[in-house]
Amino acid sequence: DAMVIQNPRYQVTQFGKPVTLSCSQTLNHNVMYWYQQKSSQAPKLLFHYYDKDFNNEADTPDNFQSRRPNTSFCFLDIRSPGLGDAAMYLCATSRGGGTGGFEGYTFGSGTRLTVV
Amino acid sequence: AQSVSQHNHHVILSEAASLELGCNYSYGGTVNLFWYVQYPGQHLQLLLKYFSGDPLVKGIKGFEAEFIKSKFSFNLRKPSVQWSDTAEYFCAVASNNAGNMLTFGGGTRLMVKP
Numbered sequence: 001d002a003m004v005i006q007n008p009r010y011q012v013t014q015f016g017k018p019v020t021l022s023c024s025q026t027l028n029h030n031v032m033y034w035y036q037q038k039s040s041q042a043p044k045l046l047f048h049y050y051d052k053d054f055n056n057e058a059d060t061p062d063n064f065q066s067r068r069p070n071t072s073f074c075f076l077d078i079r080s081p082g083l084g085d086a087a088m089y090l091c092a093t094s095r096g097g098g099t100g101g102f103e104g105y106t107f108g109s110g111t112r113l114t115v116v
Numbered sequence: 117a118q119s120v121s122q123h124n125h126h127v128i129l130s131e132a133a134s135l136e137l138g139c140n141y142s143y144g145g146t147v148n149l150f151w152y153v154q155y156p157g158q159h160l161q162l163l164l165k166y167f168s169g170d171p172l173v174k175g176i177k178g179f180e181a182e183f184i185k186s187k188f189s190f191n192l193r194k195p196s197v198q199w200s201d202t203a204e205y206f207c208a209v210a211s212n213n214a215g216n217m218l219t220f221g222g223g224t225r226l227m228v229k230p
Contacts, residue, residue, distance in 0.1 A: 033218075040204075040223075040225070041222075041223070042206060042220035042221060042222050042223050043160070043206075043220050044220075045217065045218070045219075048217070050215075088159075090159070090160065092218070094216065096215075096216065102148065102210070102212070102216045104148065104150065104162070104165055104167075104210075105150075105210075105218055107159060107160045107162075108159070109159040110159045110160075
């Protein structure tokens with residue numbers, strides 16, 4: 001089945017040690033998103049790629065970066081994780097190109113990041 | 117700025133009670149509306165969505181939602197809840213004025229007592 005896959009499901013990293021989370025999709029959607037969801041809070045958009053164009057949300061810390069080497073893959077890099085970065089990170093995809101092409105979002109299962 | 121409001125942060129019901137969760141949004145332009153459910157320890161799952169047409173939308177697991185454009189609302193309903201409906205529910209809106217960026221409400225945590 002076409003889907004959005006996030007690896008790993010659980011990630012433990014040390015304070016200050018760079019970590020990379022990955023997302024892949026088989027939907028051929030041109031838009032990919034990264035959301036951060038802290039405990040008991042709504043998901044918060046960090047950034048998204050529209051094709052190759054990177055779009056950062058204004059309040060996303062510089063500590064968070066992203067790469068999209070091709071249509072199928074997108075990575076979230078956290079340069080120096082702090083305790084406050086512990087959260088569920090959600091990848092999502094959609095088909096962009098105006099209302100006619102938009103069908104909604106498909107979410108991955110998420111990666112739960114623990115910082116020790 | 118666009119926003120989504122869910123007025124009930126915590127709801128506690130007994131099994132077989134009826135459920136209605138409120139969702140209001142402030143957006144311009146054409147909107148697409150969603151309800152997601154997140155069971156404890158699990159990822160977001162789509163319950164239902166509204167894009168156009170019949171404003172009463174039926175989703176999975178017996179849920180439905182009604183889009184009332186004049187009230188900027190998209191309330192979620194279920195006639196008779198079950199213990200297994202215990203979860204957090206998120207309303208979300210994507211507006212073509214905002215490039216179809218999905219914005220979530222703050223969520224409503226539902227506890228159903230057996």
